[in-house]
Amino acid sequence: MIYLQVLANGLVLGGLYACIAVGFSLVWGVLNVINILHGTFIVLGSYVAYYAYAYAGIHPFASVVIAGALLYVVGHGIQAGVINRVITAPVLITLTLTFGLDLMLNNAMLVAFTADYKKVNLANPLGSIEIGPVFLPGDRVAAMVLALLLTLLLYRLLRDSRIGRAIVAVRMDREAAALMGVDVKRINAVTFGLGALMAGAAGALLSIIYPISPLNSSMFLGKAFVVCVLGGLGSVPGAMVGGLALGIIESFGASWFGPEHAVTLSFGLLLLLLFVRPSGLLGKRGYE
Amino acid sequence: MSLLVLDNATRRFGGLNAVDGVTFSVEPGEVVGLIGPNGAGKTTMINMITGVHPATSGRIQFDGRDITRMRPHQIAKLGLARTFQIVQPFPKMSVVENVAAGALFAGGETSLKDAHAAALEHLRFTGLADVADRPAAALTLAQRKRLELAKGLAMNPRLLMLDEVNAGLNASEVDDALGMIRRIAERGVTIVLVEHLMKVVLAISKRIIVLHHGQLIAQGDPREVLRDRTVIEAYLGPKYAAAYSGGAA
Amino acid sequence: MKNWAILAAVGLAFAVLPLTGDNYLLRLATTVCMYAVLAQSWNFIGGLAGYPSFATAAFFGLGAYTSAVLQSFDVPMFTSWGAAGLVALLFAALIGGAILHLRGHYFAIASLVIAEVLREIVNTTPDLTGGGMGLNLPLMEGSSVAFEARFFFYAMLALGVLATAVAIVVHGSKLGFGLRCIQQNEDAATILGVNTYAYKTAAFSLSAVFVGIAGAVYASWVHYIEPPDVFDILLAVKPLVMVLLGGIGTIFGPPLGALLLLAFEELVWRNFLTVHAAVLGLIIVALVLFLPNGLLSLVRERLKRAGAPS
Numbered sequence: 050m051i052y053l054q055v056l057a058n059g060l061v062l063g064g065l066y067a068c069i070a071v072g073f074s075l076v077w078g079v080l081n082v083i084n085i086l087h088g089t090f091i092v093l094g095s096y097v098a099y100y101a102y103a104y105a106g107i108h109p110f111a112s113v114v115i116a117g118a119l120l121y122v123v124g125h126g127i128q129a130g131v132i133n134r135v136i137t138a139p140v141l142i143t144l145t146l147t148f149g150l151d152l153m154l155n156n157a158m159l160v161a162f163t164a165d166y167k168k169v170n171l172a173n174p175l176g177s178i179e180i181g182p183v184f185l186p187g188d189r190v191a192a193m194v195l196a197l198l199l200t201l202l203l204y205r206l207l208r209d210s211r212i213g214r215a216i217v218a219v220r221m222d223r224e225a226a227a228l229m230g231v232d233v234k235r236i237n238a239v240t241f242g243l244g245a246l247m248a249g250a251a252g253a254l255l256s257i258i259y260p261i262s263p264l265n266s267s268m269f270l271g272k273a274f275v276v277c278v279l280g281g282l283g284s285v286p287g288a289m290v291g292g293l294a295l296g297i298i299e300s301f302g303a304s305w306f307g308p309e310h311a312v313t314l315s316f317g318l319l320l321l322l323l324f325v326r327p328s329g330l331l332g333k334r335g336y337e
Numbered sequence: 338m339s340l341l342v343l344d345n346a347t348r349r350f351g352g353l354n355a356v357d358g359v360t361f362s363v364e365p366g367e368v369v370g371l372i373g374p375n376g377a378g379k380t381t382m383i384n385m386i387t388g389v390h391p392a393t394s395g396r397i398q399f400d401g402r403d404i405t406r407m408r409p410h411q412i413a414k415l416g417l418a419r420t421f422q423i424v425q426p427f428p429k430m431s432v433v434e435n436v437a438a439g440a441l442f443a444g445g446e447t448s449l450k451d452a453h454a455a456a457l458e459h460l461r462f463t464g465l466a467d468v469a470d471r472p473a474a475a476l477t478l479a480q481r482k483r484l485e486l487a488k489g490l491a492m493n494p495r496l497l498m499l500d501e502v503n504a505g506l507n508a509s510e511v512d513d514a515l516g517m518i519r520r521i522a523e524r525g526v527t528i529v530l531v532e533h534l535m536k537v538v539l540a541i542s543k544r545i546i547v548l549h550h551g552q553l554i555a556q557g558d559p560r561e562v563l564r565d566r567t568v569i570e571a572y573l574g575p576k577y578a579a580a581y582s583g584g585a586a
Numbered sequence: 587m588k589n590w591a592i593l594a595a596v597g598l599a600f601a602v603l604p605l606t607g608d609n610y611l612l613r614l615a616t617t618v619c620m621y622a623v624l625a626q627s628w629n630f631i632g633g634l635a636g637y638p639s640f641a642t643a644a645f646f647g648l649g650a651y652t653s654a655v656l657q658s659f660d661v662p663m664f665t666s667w668g669a670a671g672l673v674a675l676l677f678a679a680l681i682g683g684a685i686l687h688l689r690g691h692y693f694a695i696a697s698l699v700i701a702e703v704l705r706e707i708v709n710t711t712p713d714l715t716g717g718g719m720g721l722n723l724p725l726m727e728g729s730s731v732a733f734e735a736r737f738f739f740y741a742m743l744a745l746g747v748l749a750t751a752v753a754i755v756v757h758g759s760k761l762g763f764g765l766r767c768i769q770q771n772e773d774a775a776t777i778l779g780v781n782t783y784a785y786k787t788a789a790f791s792l793s794a795v796f797v798g799i800a801g802a803v804y805a806s807w808v809h810y811i812e813p814p815d816v817f818d819i820l821l822a823v824k825p826l827v828m829v830l831l832g833g834i835g836t837i838f839g840p841p842l843g844a845l846l847l848l849a850f851e852e853l854v855w856r857n858f859l860t861v862h863a864a865v866l867g868l869i870i871v872a873l874v875l876f877l878p879n880g881l882l883s884l885v886r887e888r889l890k891r892a893g894a895p896s
Contacts (some may be wrong), residue, residue, distance in 0.1 A: 066748070077691070081691075083691055083694070083695075099864050110811070114742065125635055131871065131875070134875055135874060138878070139636075139690075139693075140638055140690045140691050140694055141632070141638040141826070142874055142878060144691075144694060145823070145830065145870060145874055146870070146871060146874040146875070147824055148867075148870065149866075149867040149869070149871040149873075149874065150867060150871055151867065152863045152864060152866055152867025152870065153863075153864045153867035153868060154867075155863065155869070156860075156861055156862075156863040156864035156866060156867065158880075159863075160860055160861065161859075186633070250664075254780025267819075271702070274695060274699075278692075278695070308708075310706075310710065312706060313702075313703060313706035313707070313710070316702045316703050316706070317703055319695075319696075319697060319699055320699055320700070321702060322695075323685065323688060323692055323695070323696045323699075324684045324685070332794070387777060389773075389776075389777070407881060408776075409776045409777055410777075410778075410779050410781045410782065410783075411777050411781075413776075413777060414776060414779050416776075419777060421774070421777075425771055425773060425774035425777075426771070427766070427770040427771050427775075428771070429770055430766070430767075430770065434763075437763075438763065438767050438775070438778050438780075439778050439779070440758060441763065442764065442767075442775075442778050442779035442780045443779030445780055449758070449760065449763065453809055488778065492778065492779065521763075531825070561694035565637055569589075579678065
């Protein structure tokens with residue numbers, strides 16, 4: 050019976066991981082850019098939720114919209130203004146660029162908010178939910194449900210809207226898309242903005258679970274990496290599968306080996322997967 | 338002893354046999370044409386022989402040695418060279434450096450200096466001596482094709498496989514290329530020539546092999562093969578084959 | 587020939603630095619030499635072969651801990667340094683086999699993650715490595731501050747000169763040529779007879795051995811190491827920045843970049859302590875956007891325009 054609890058924990062975690070990673074995966078798959086800023090974007094979203102709650106009483110779940118919108122603007126701006134200049138450069142260059150940008154943004158946040166861990170303490174927490182033999186913290190479940198909803202929304206956007214189809218086209222074949230009349234530069238900026246939006250939204254959701262500090266950005270980034278490699282790049286289903294898989298693996302890993310080894314476990318898994326099947330469980334051999 | 342022998346060689350991709358049970362051999366000193374409609378598997382076959390996409394079943398022998406499982410660089414060192422249909426230079430290096438690479442890593446030269454000198458020889462042979470120091474990316478298409486050829490020659494091959502060397506060239510460039518290929522053959526290099534241009538194939542091949550859907554459907558004397566009904570059917574479909582086949586096997 | 591002359595000149599110029607008697611300057615110079623070793627080593631795999639490796643932190647930490655752990659078992663210092671280099675080399679050769687067939691992003695990530703895994707291994711084996719509490723290194727007998735300042739300066743300088751000497755040899759050799767072919771068109775290189783697997787592994791191993799020794803020397807220099815210190819991700823990124831700054835794929839670009847980066851860091855540290863990470867980030871961004879070929883390329887352009895007759 051304990052396994053059911055561990056599994057349930059893993060699923061809840063996994064849903065959140067999927068949301069954390071989907072924006073990162075999209076940017077990587079479509080723009081072929083590893084966005085080191087992603088972790089910092091998530092933390093920024095968390096701060097938005099924190100301050101919105103502390104000063105205006107806005108529930109973090111509502112802040113999802115605010116954080117998302119704000120981060121979209123930030124992301125779109127950074128991409129259009131800076132990253133787009135070197136978008137066709139090799140991996141090395143774009144990764145180094147986003148690393149440098151991340152140093153700047155993270156440092157700015159450290160100065161503005163200090164490194165002290167902040168926590169959102171909800172006035173009316175949802176308490177524990179009981180589903181059969183399993184106990185789950187209500188707020189986390191709610192966060193996970195919202196995370197999944199968001200991810201699904203993104204999926205629908207990509208499938209059914211004009212801009213979504215354009216994004217997918219650029220992912221498949223940039224040149225062909227350009228020849229079909231797609232404004233690739235604009236799509237790049239929109240996609241990056243969307244990635245930032247998802248990160249900010251995820252951050253707002255995560256604000257009630259994890260303590261908030263710029264020092265956490267690399268943890269989120271690391272998770273996003275692993276999810277992408279597990280599930281494959283550039284696709285929402287891939288991020289979902291990867292996220293759920295990571296959540297379950299970490300949950301069982303923590304219960305068998307202890308939570309302090311969770312990080313090593315996930316990274317070890319990452320390495321193993323890279324050796325064996327770098328395109329992930331679902332992914333195609335896309336951008337090399 | 339045959340120089341190159343394929344024995345029921347097959348290359349499978351997913352559910353498709355891109356090269357399907359092909360058996361043939363190439364004798365030393367021959368010039369063999371390899372033709373077939375688009376998608377017949379000609380380039381795949383070259384990739385299979387050179388180890389880029391190793392055969393999934395069957396055997397390939399070169400100069401008496403089993404090369405079926407060998408890696409591309411090992412096969413190159415044995416004396417089997419190929420050119421790419423879409424040319425593959427080292428864009429930032431100079432023309433002479435490009436060719437020197439071939440001489441150094443497969444052609445048997447032991448020092449950078451010797452490789453450089455050998456490279457210049459091959460450049461003279463292919464008429465590229467005057468652009469020797471320009472970066473490879475700066476060449477015209479015709480020049481790049483000749484650079485591919487020079488690189489292949491620098492490897493001192495016993496067998497040279499040319500994959501559509503004439504694609505994209507105009508008539509006089511094709512004639513030049515033809516002359517060069519003849520001179521290479523005269524030096525004793527065995528040549529397998531993948532070609533779409535029938536004029537080239539007829540002008541230079543002693544023997545042709547025809548591939549269709551990965552299978553070898555005909556081989557033999559060029560003119561006879563081109564009159565073969567199955568060959569015509571592969572290119573033009575059964576209706577025309579019926580109209581054109583004037584009595585050949 | 588010219589390259590050897592430059593190396594000799596620079597080496598000599600540095601060698602007389604201790605005469606100034608300024609320990610602080612000596613400490614800076616030691617760091618420059620260490621940075622130069624890291625940058626030069628990275629250049630083998632990142633610049634010549636074109637594989638963006640982030641494994642420098644892994645090799646540095648591995649070397650530091652190998653040496654420190656050996657010395658905790660009373661193995662003499664110099665032997666430990668040598669062992670550190672050897673271990674780093676073997677580790678690279680082994681891991682290389684697993685990750686060098688990956689291209690682009692996947693290779694970069696895999697190389698980055700290695701340091702994380704190593705760090706965690708150190709954290710979870712406290713009996714051997716001191717874990718999160720760190721590890722102390724034995725002091726040298728009869729040493730003084732002044733003596734140590736000079737000793738470690740010369741040690742790092744020697745390592746820097748050695749790394750650059752190897753770079754000069756490799757750049758002009760068949761290996762260097764083959765690596766450049768791999769970087770520009772790996773498929774064509776294979777078909778031409780380059781044993782890409784062996785060459786890449788060689789480059790990766792070269793990128794590890796001097797870094798491993800540098801880690802060992804560093805550990806002895808600072809007398810105390812802990813995981814976040816020697817497996818710091820910045821140790822993986824800074825060599826990249828240095829090489830980009832100085833000129834990727836060149837021989838003297840990496841050490842030049844090392845000098846420049848340290849100069850920047852010193853300036854920033856003194857004047858902008860709280861935002862020094864941001865300033866480093868700004869430098870990186872500016873570099874990538876405006877000077878992707880490094881400063882050496884600028885210098886070359888100037889010389890060409892000045893010297894070439896029209």
